Amino acid sequence: MDFDGGWLAVRQQLKRVRGKFVFAPSKRGKLRDVPLPSVVGAALREHLERFPAVKVTLPWLKPDGPTVTKELLFTGQAGRAVRSSHFGDHLWKPALAAAGFIPEPAKGERYQAARVPRTQ
Numbered sequence: 001m002d003f004d005g006g007w008l009a010v011r012q013q014l015k016r017v018r019g020k021f022v023f024a025p026s027k028r029g030k031l032r033d034v035p036l037p038s039v040v041g042a043a044l045r046e047h048l049e050r051f052p053a054v055k056v057t058l059p060w061l062k063p064d065g066p067t068v069t070k071e072l073l074f075t076g077q078a079g080r081a082v083r084s085s086h087f088g089d090h091l092w093k094p095a096l097a098a099a100g101f102i103p104e105p106a107k108g109e110r111y112q113a114a115r116v117p118r119t120q
Contacts, residue, residue: 001036003045008036012070014081020063021081023070044073054079088114 001008010032015024026032036044053071056079060068076082093111096102105111 001041001044003036003041006036006038006041007033009033014058014072016083017061017063020059022059022061022063022065023068024061048073051075056081 010026012023013026014021016022017024053073054075055069056072056075057067057069059065072081074082076086089111093102093114096114097104097111102112102114
């Protein structure tokens, strides 16, 4: 991350293969430098001050691949990768419901799908 220059380098991803987390090349194998707006950079810098990146060792590319160690910027309470389904069901969708974007589910029901509205 280049906080001062406003860029974020994407070099690899964390993905699930057959239910296991692995590190893999970035999507379609493309290395990307994406803009990092100053407000996002400031929030990310603050997050990293409060919650430093965590070194995690996982297989490369497939569950039985050679292990590599990378730093994760966002982890769960146990210092492990966050499953997107857990994030969606326990953090994102409750926040959307609290903001009135989706309805609160009935007791024992799940939240409805949270689709992003398309703009014209």
